[in-house]
Amino acid sequence: MNPGSSAIGVDLGGTFIKAARITASGTIEAQTRRPTHPESGPEGIADSIAEMARELNDGSGLAGLGIGVPGVTTAEGVVVIAPNLDWHHIPFKQILQNRIDLPVAIDNDANVAALAEARAGVGKGCNTLCFLTLGTGIGGAVVLNGQIHHGASHSAGEIGHMCVLPGGPQCGCGNLGCLEALTSGPAMVRLVQKGLEEGQKSTVSSDLTPEAICNAAAGGDSLCTETVQQVGGYLGIAIANLINVLSPDVIAIGGGISAAGNTLMHPILESTREHTLEGLFEHTQIVLATLGNDAGSLGAAFLVLSI
Numbered sequence: 001m002n003p004g005s006s007a008i009g010v011d012l013g014g015t016f017i018k019a020a021r022i023t024a025s026g027t028i029e030a031q032t033r034r035p036t037h038p039e040s041g042p043e044g045i046a047d048s049i050a051e052m053a054r055e056l057n058d059g060s061g062l063a064g065l066g067i068g069v070p071g072v073t074t075a076e077g078v079v080v081i082a083p084n085l086d087w088h089h090i091p092f093k094q095i096l097q098n099r100i101d102l103p104v105a106i107d108n109d110a111n112v113a114a115l116a117e118a119r120a121g122v123g124k125g126c127n128t129l130c131f132l133t134l135g136t137g138i139g140g141a142v143v144l145n146g147q148i149h150h151g152a153s154h155s156a157g158e159i160g161h162m163c164v165l166p167g168g169p170q171c172g173c174g175n176l177g178c179l180e181a182l183t184s185g186p187a188m189v190r191l192v193q194k195g196l197e198e199g200q201k202s203t204v205s206s207d208l209t210p211e212a213i214c215n216a217a218a219g220g221d222s223l224c225t226e227t228v229q230q231v232g233g234y235l236g237i238a239i240a241n242l243i244n245v246l247s248p249d250v251i252a253i254g255g256g257i258s259a260a261g262n263t264l265m266h267p268i269l270e271s272t273r274e275h276t277l278e279g280l281f282e283h284t285q286i287v288l289a290t291l292g293n294d295a296g297s298l299g300a301a302f303l304v305l306s307i
């Protein structure tokens, strides 16, 4: 493959489809986006993506089209489940390939964002990176030796479903005490609501959001500080487990809630240090992801671009 060539990277979300033409070094040359219209189904969405790819194709020779989807994918490019799109067992790679005269690659959205951070973001130049996105759910991915680690099931990297509290609250996956059930945005809101119902005083009241909770914690609110410390504590347990097993160069933390910065980072680091085996902690950088909303399309393009 020509190392100077470009590719189309597509970030398929529940609300918007974002597509960009990206060089092998991670420069965005052109980009476009349009509403997803999940009701148009896989065929309608594939039509939109094919049109966007034509718009972005400048005729200079593209290496292919990569796409990150919000769901579980197989090695053959079947989307096993994508809850936001209401997709079950959709052979989306083939559906796209029927419309696009370029090699097509497909992967999970957290996996492609991790690949982007590893190649062009906070993990650039590093070998091994673990990625967590903190938002409505907890996304996770592992990049080993510069490549997405899929494992035997092709679904490795589900850091959000690591059990950090046996017998804890029920997760969307049905298990108890998953990281996601304890540290996602909704989980954080539930913790503060519970405190308020129990009569604890706080500067926050109605319209609770993770951002408002983190801001209040930064301002010294005791209920919100307690909540953020608890959430950071569980995240630290999960991160320590990752470090103990993989000793990655970088743990990158992204997603909406990561905007809280030091308010959340401090308890995360404290808990990670406490739960990591001696001699390992200082070899891993635990840092905020840097590519933000561009990570999806960048990483998707990297699926079809060699380093």
Ligand SMILES: [Zn+2]
Pocket (backbone or CB within 6 Å): 160, 161, 171, 172, 173, 174, 175, 178, 180
């Ligand atoms: Zn779970």
